[in-house]
Amino acid sequence: MQxxxxxxxxxxxxxxxxxxxxxVLILLILKSLFRIAxxxxxxxxxxxxxxxxxxDKYPIPQxxxxxxxxxxxxxxxxxxxxxxxxxxxxxxxxxxQED
Numbered sequence: 698m699q700x701x702x703x704x705x706x707x708x709x710x711x712x713x714x715x716x717x718x719x720x721v722l723i724l725l726i727l728k729s730l731f732r733i734a735x736x737x738x739x740x741x742x743x744x745x746x747x748x749x750x751x752x753d754k755y756p757i758p759q760x761x762x763x764x765x766x767x768x769x770x771x772x773x774x775x776x777x778x779x780x781x782x783x784x785x786x787x788x789x790x791x792x793x794q795e796d
Contacts, residue, residue, distance in 0.1 A: 705711055
């Protein structure tokens with residue numbers, strides 16, 4: 698590894714090319730991160746714009762707590778008890794193992 702570093706440091710043209718490649722890679726990574734951040738900011742601005750301008754005209758529907766508890770009871774058996782710490786392979790021929 699030290700030989701590679703010495704060879705790069707001894708050749709200024711190779712150092713310049715590697716620095717340009719590193720710069721381009723960093724620029725591309727930052728550009729993609731900037732696009733993701735711009736998308737997240739746009740989604741938040743759309744949501745806050747909706748809340749500020751259209752909330753009175755088109756309100757978000759309220760959830761009925763009774764229906765939520767009914768769905769919680771129905772779906773509660775389908776939620777794994779180990780929170781996906783083990784792999785669920787959907788093989789129901791084996792008995793359920795409880796720890």
